[in-house]
Amino acid sequence: MAENRLNEEEKKGWSRRDFIKGAAVSMAGAVALAGLSQKEAVAAEAAKPAATEPPKAKTGAALKLDDVLRVAREKLYPRCRVCPECDGVACAGEVPGMGGIGSGRSFKNNYTSLAKVELHMRTFHNVKKPDTSITLFGEKLSLPILSAATGGTTYNMGLKGKMTDAEYIDAMLGGCRLAGTCGLAADGIGDPLDVFEIRLKAVSKYKGKAIVTIKPKTQEEIIKRIRLIEQSGAFAFAIDIDSAGRAARAVPGQTVEPKTFKQLQELARSTKLPFIVKGIMTLEEAEMAKDAGAAGIVVSNHGGRVLDHTPGTADVLPKIAAKMKGKIVILADGAVRYGTDVLKMLALGADAVLVGRPILRGAVGGGQEGVALMINKMKTELVDSMVMTGTADVKKVGREIIA
Ligand SMILES: Cc1cc2nc3c(=O)[nH]c(=O)nc-3n(C[C@H](O)[C@H](O)[C@H](O)COP(=O)(O)O)c2cc1C
Structure with missing residues (x-):
């Protein structure tokens, strides 16, 4: 019917x-x-009636995710339609914007690669209160979900006059703290240094509970930013190495470039902070990142925003993890939407996951509390899926739970 x-x-x-x-x-x-x-x-x-202001949680009155999403849609439309399933279909080709580049295939592949992983249901066990805590570069987190770096409040999200960069990063990092985790601060390609500094102020405000990303700019520019990150108290930094594509190169006045092994080595040696390379899609580059001195990688295709027709991240993760697990911290992202997706990524070999678009919508629609609501929803789903698969600890998720 x-x-x-x-x-x-x-x-x-x-x-x-x-x-x-x-x-x-x-x-x-x-x-x-x-x-x-x-x-x-x-x-x-x-x-x-329009609900253009973020809904405020009154004492005792619980903020609802539906309200947060409605406000997010009003503020983000037409950049993001806040679809019931965030799968890259409606926003294909919308970069800048919130979608995937070109045909949108890489974004859609992230979604389908994860969706086709299925879980064995196992209910003969005594797992009742699973442990979701992890330690990442010495930081204790109550769950293996971090907010991904998302930049461009104006050119990607169309939030000019609706939400400032300072409000956005405060919502992200503050919301993550409320939920017992931490987030990645972005370095949007079109963002000037003072916007980067606004983000670092938020990192200091939240006592360094953040990883700060830097675009693959010139070595000199990156090292300048690493010094600022050290002062902010952040516990690690990342370079989204996959941002050397056309969309980023097209931004006037910006130099982004692919990096050689020697350049990566130079960056790793320039600081005591753990260095994470974000945007790894092959085993060869995972090995190179480790050999260059990186402490971690993010298996990521930038949410399908930098190269059309890549595989989904859940398709490449197992091969990378089979060789690299335990040798380097493995983070992964790409269309993680539910707690079950988190569990799947862990079973495929990730140590923790990053979530981009859904948490972005939480921040825009409900500020810090919107972010916390979104993360807590995923945590509840994660705990439930751990019970239903007999998984006691997120640090020991085995492939046996995958059907
Ligand atoms: C609007 C938008 C802006 C982004 N900006 C950045 C950025 O500045 N730096 C970065 O490393 N990744 C950036 N990303 C990629 C995310 O960090 C992450 O890899 C991706 O969003 C994960 O996929 P998901 O959104 O499907 O969860 C951005 C993604 C989106 C959607």
């Missing part, structure tokens, strides 16, 4: 983008509750 109705709408020329435009978050609920057609539900959604 629902399928027939959708086909009818499609005949009338409705694309999925149009459909999502007015309806993303509460469509399912509206349709189910009121028995509305999708077009009627879109109209009902549009008629709702």
Whole structure:
């Protein structure tokens, strides 16, 4: 029945983008509750009073994720439609923006590579209160989920006049602390040094509970930023080495470049801070990063934003982890949406995961509390999936839970 109705709408020329435009978050609920057609539900959604201010949690009144997402959609549209499933379909080609580059295939591959991993359900055991805590470069975290670096509040997210860079990074890092974890601070390619410094101020405010990323700029520029990061108290820094692509190179006045082994070595040797290379998609480069002195890698294709037609990260992670697990810290990201996705990434060999777009929406829609809500939702799902697979400890997730 629902399928027939959708086909009818499609005949009338409705694309999925149009459909999502007015309806993303509460469509399912509206349709189910009121028995509305999708077009009627879109109209009902549009008629709702605007909630342009982040909902405030009053004492005793719980902030709801639905409200956070509705505000996020209002603020982020048309850069992000806050789709019910964040899978890279509606936003294909939207870079700058929130989507994946070109056909959007790399973003979509992240989603499908993870979705096709299935879990064995195991319920004969005594795992009732699984341990989700980890230690990352000496930092104790209560769960293996970190907020990914997301930059460009103006050119990617369209938040000019709605949220400043200072508010955004405060929401991210503060929300992560509320949830017992930490986040990565970005170095957006178009962001001047003073925006980078705004982020470092937030890092200091949250007592260094952050990893700071730097774009693969000239060696001199990177080392200048490493000195600033050291002063901020951050416990590690990362270079998103995969940002040397066309989109980043096209930004006027910016120099980003692929790095040689020697250059990576120079950067690792320039500081005592642990150095993480973000944007590793092959075993060869994981090995090179380690040999160059990196303490960690992020298996990532930048959320599918830098090169069209890469495999999904969940497809390349097992090969990298088979050789590198225990030799270097392995972080992974790409379309991690649920606690089950976190567990899958750990089973495939990651030590912890980064989450980009969903936490971004939490920050825009609900500030610190929105971020914490989003992370806690994933934590609840993670704990539940650990119980349901008989997994006692996130530090010891084995491949045997994968079907
Ligand atoms: C809007 C946006 C901005 C981003 N900016 C940065 C950045 O400045 N530095 C960086 O290392 N990665 C950046 N990323 C990539 C994320 O750190 C992360 O690798 C990716 O978003 C993970 O995929 P997910 O969003 O599907 O979870 C950005 C991603 C998005 C969506």
